[in-house]
Amino acid sequence: MHEQFNFAIEVLGTIAFSMSGSFAAMQKRLDPFGVLIIAFVTSVGGGTVRDLLLDIPVFWMHDLLMCALIIITSVISMVFKSLEKNFKVTLFIFDSFGLGLFTIIGIQKGLNVGIHPLICIGLGTITGCFGGIIRDILLNRIPLIFRKEIYATACIVGGAAFLLMTKYTPLSYTFIQIFTILLIVAIRTFAVKYHWQMPKFYGYDQTSEM
């Protein structure tokens, strides 16, 4: 049941990431293949960077099912453009659960090959966030997560909680995992609901450039 739970979340998260990429690409008026590539990169980008850094096989190279899921989701997004408006909240929830799970997968893969836990938090954040960063680079805008949302912050807080609990509590792995995902979902939900934002460096002297 634990495996099936993870698989279900991974599918939902991948669908959400693929849709977020597709809609962002359509807003920039790309052609269908451009939309498809952006959807793909948004979905697999974070995990790909992680696997390259760890020098382990890139996960989607042997996962035809995941590739098909991304492509089908992207095509559906192009056909039913109204999905974005009507299912905005649903997509946000999928995206947050996906972010939570992807963060944990990233940490776990790092721990498996003997990386220090603190660096693993970075790997978890990369897994969760870099797909969106590459999407925004390809669409020629400053990555959204640097400006607008409590996104990386949720990964880092969730990842730290995950590591502390696995190390210092006797709780079961399944419980810790579910708790971490819910924590990340909660942080993101409250952040959006109450317009939490990290402070920015307004009023900075823009004339000096190194």
Place this chain on the structure above:
Amino acid sequence: MHEQFNFAIEVLGTIAFSMSGSFAAMQKRLDPFGVLIIAFVTSVGGGTVRDLLLDIPVFWMHDLLMCALIIITSVISMVFKSLEKNFKVTLFIFDSFGLGLFTIIGIQKGLNVGIHPLICIGLGTITGCFGGIIRDILLNRIPLIFRKEIYATACIVGGAAFLLMTKYTPLSYTFIQIFTILLIVAIRTFAVKYHWQMPKFYGYDQTSEM
């Protein structure tokens, strides 16, 4: 003879990619070393991403000849800027043949390490297209192939034809390869000649952003 044919096309394709990078960089008024780096990245970018994804040695790390060819081509492009106008059609043809061959090389390298054929079409497309994508990212514009040309489409159609023919026909490898390259060249040529374009997502509501 077959080997020599491939080598000749690889040289012509590399020259075309290096020139396309050089001219794009000069249009953005980069300095000569900037032009050189863009030319290099345009030429080797796609194959580099492919080799990293497959975890095989990056092809140009041990290919001094190819590196020299890219640099010399880029220097010639800087000295004879008029080349771009006077040899536009020639360069387009080189570029298309190169695209065809690079797509096949990408697919073949994927098949060699046991990747599923459908994912190999993606690898072929990456090999052909990602050099230009990285070039455009470095030059701070939305990648051209997402907006303007039947480029990725030609790779995907050609790659699918290549795989179907190798699997379901008794034709020789050399014949299939030449046919695929000519098919990709033909798609691109007709697309440019008759202004084929993929439809784009005009009129999309730009106010909503996920």
Place this chain on the structure above:
Amino acid sequence: MHEQFNFAIEVLGTIAFSMSGSFAAMQKRLDPFGVLIIAFVTSVGGGTVRDLLLDIPVFWMHDLLMCALIIITSVISMVFKSLEKNFKVTLFIFDSFGLGLFTIIGIQKGLNVGIHPLICIGLGTITGCFGGIIRDILLNRIPLIFRKEIYATACIVGGAAFLLMTKYTPLSYTFIQIFTILLIVAIRTFAVKYHWQMPKFYGYDQTSEM
């Protein structure tokens, strides 16, 4: 003593790169986690690309100290924003020494795995320059080193001098290394002091696009 000298320069160079990333990110008004990510990428980006190309372990994956140094430097930069103005010259010197050392490290790592010396100059340049390039891509501007500074040029000239001296002179490795670093520092210093610039391709016909 030689080891300690290298370690000291690596620390100073990393501090300078982390600060340059932090200040550039603050100028673009990113939030603190955005600043942190940019600082990190600026510091480790060049070495990461080099290690991926060489297929050797990514250097910071097992270097908690370096990771901590980057994060602490970035936090200090955020708290004491005035550092940028008051220590501009100091930071420039750190940055130049770091550039010199990182170039040599890149070349050395390439030679160690049997890459041809000429390609190793490219690896040295990548190690020194790609952190700044990725920083500028993430901040959505054309990389600074393509437009403004004698930066890649210093790497290439320094790298060539390093290789020629190790091959054709009986000088000690330590001497050659120090000489190369000072050469790169000197080129950059004179370039900035006397406003050296590579010529650019002004007046280029901007209407034609391939």
